[in-house]
């Protein structure tokens with residue numbers, strides 16, 4: 001018995017966990033109900049809704065995770081249930097905390113994208129992109145046009161692969177194994193293109209400050225065209241399989257509703273925000289790269305339930321394919337990185353010929369890029385929402401502080417609101433619809 | 444021996460060979476996806492790479508039903524006790540594959556938050572290198588583990604758990620060939 | 633009120649800790665619907681960083697980025713927080729979405745947010761000592777803080 005008590009202490013996280021009703025003061029419970037439901041007073045919570053009187057023996061707290069069968073990493077949820085109904089939910093996170101912000105302070109700007117790419121491992125190129133954009137904003141350099149368009153091509157393809165992965169895992173969570181196999185099959189197509197371009201299937205370290213690591217390989221147009229032509233047909237397949245299917249609809253429609261005000265108050269972004277009807281997409285509203293030169297639509301939902309979030313992502317896949325097709329036509333020629341020897345290494349051939357190039361190469365990789373002092377916040381639209389990078393430079397070759405605003409980290413706060421009053425059986429569907437990537441939540 | 448009298452096909456073998464053969468062909472992994480590597484682990488299980496060819500596709504959600512833990516990804520200080528608890532809940536015999544450099548050594552993240560190698564908390568049988576190891580690498584690691592199980596090169600963990608182990612001295616086969624099976628109970632001494 | 637707050641050329645606000653809450657409330661009213669980001673920076677080695685003349689540099693800085701969907705603009709607020717008293721009012725009641733961000737700043741940087749409904753560690757284990765992102769916290773590895781598990785089966 002004593003051993004058991006000791007044992008459970010091992011994985012106990014103290015006050016980070018949900019407190020039992022008995023030990024929560026009524027006033028605190030209102031905040032809890034409204035605010036672990038994390039909402040400011042007056043925003044949504046109707047005081048009449050909150051039954052502070054529910055006694056301890058009518059409810060129970062169950063614990064899901066951190067290691068649990070749904071496919072969303074090491075997320076731990078504590079839920080207070082009354083029968084089948086969820087009263088309160090509290091996510092306990094940090095099980096994948098990697099200390100990347102600390103590590104980033106020890107790596108130079110050149111090495112930095114190796115580190116950040118491992119945060120959100122479903123959209124590694126977006127992480128590299130935001131890091132590079134922040135560094136370039138501090139450096140004040142303009143990157144060549146071709147590099148911009150290559151970046152755009154890669155990040156749109158990455159958005160497709162990330163959403164496909166979401167389709168797959170969402171299908172698995174809802175019990176549709178064929179969807180999972182389909183999603184992985186189609187994602188594999190994009191990954192093999194990535195492997196051709198960057199040498200790796202994931203965690204590419206391809207987009208670097210000053211441009212990209214290498215030019216696109218010969219024949220890339222054919223590969224991209226093949227992807228752009230195959231995906232829409234596959235999307236029709238998904239559409240047939242899920243959208244109209246009664247079981248799927250039953251499980252998603254009206255489940256986990258979030259209103260516009262709630263979503264904004266909770267700082268939710270990405271498909272979670274758009275599903276509530278707010279047309280907020282940084283690609284459109286605050287264009288970066290060359291997104292103002294391509295034509296695409298921002299997809300919004302109307303109800304803000306799990307089904308809407310699914311529909312938004314499905315439609316976004318089509319929009320991304322549209323963008324990719326336009327990039328194919330518009331890809332300019334020219335250098336793929338800045339031709340400034342202080343920022344990017346000289347070409348391999350020059351190193352063999354010129355002593356000066358060798359010195360520059362050596363200096364760049366030992367000392368790194370000197371970035372002028374300053375601070376900057378750059379944000380892009382990752383598949384999950386606003387991915388921001390706050391970077392402080394003190395003039396040396398390493399960031400003084402790098403902070404990443406992970407969209408899943410922030411979006412996760414809307415989980416308790418969505419869960420509230422729902423059934424415990426819907427919990428997995430709701431978690432999945434937020435699409436949290438734990439690597440980015442915990443960093 | 445009397446075997447000559449049998450008129451139909453017949454195979455003879457040691458019991459432990461049979462046991463090893465059976466174990467090798469039905470290793471059930473527990474899902475222990477942590478980070479990026481988990482995605483590659485899932486890809487390995489999906490259509491293109493198809494772990495089912497090796498009888499490995501049954502990813503079990505409950506550690507009680509699994510005998511292989513694939514630690515896929517970086518283990519944080521907060522996760523370490525949880526990982527150990529899951530490991531302790533698995534039934535003997537059990538194996539561990541450490542997938543990716545993070546699980547094997549801490550990899551890129553030599554800092555306060557990451558356990559520098561999962562072998563500090565659980566015994567590891569096979570290390571799969573790479574960041575992330577592609578599905579092919581994982582499959583190779585799994586095949587290596589199969590080979591290890593088949594030849595009986597199982598590391599015995601002394602005093603840990605109460606399960607039935609094959610006594611490694613009995614596995615070499617020479618001195619015990621006549622005796623046939625040599626299954627022993629190894630308990631907590 | 634907004635006019636009292638020191639502003640630099642880049643449009644960043646530098647309120648004192650007393651002005652901070654009121655400033656954010658005002659910005660919230662004037663159309664900044666959501667809070668993009670809240671983080672803390674430890675300027676241990678850089679007390680001499682460039683700041684508007686009237687601002688006294690302190691060790692910590694809390695940086696808040698607010699975004700307006702209607703106006704499509706962002707605004708940044710930088711507040712100085714001294715080491716001796718690392719407290720700053722919570723934004724929870726204006727922007728509930730800062731809840732997790734403030735917990736993160738508390739966990740990794742040790743900034744305390746009085747009024748926050750649930751100020752506990754969020755990323756590190758509960759009994760962890762120190763705040764890892766501070767500059768005086770070693771970047772090196774720490775030994776596994778894992779106690780022997782009594783192997784219950």
Ligand code: SF4
Nearest residue numbers: 479516543545574575
């Ligand atoms: S080894 Fe690489 S891919 Fe695997 S978890 Fe670590 S960083 Fe991610």
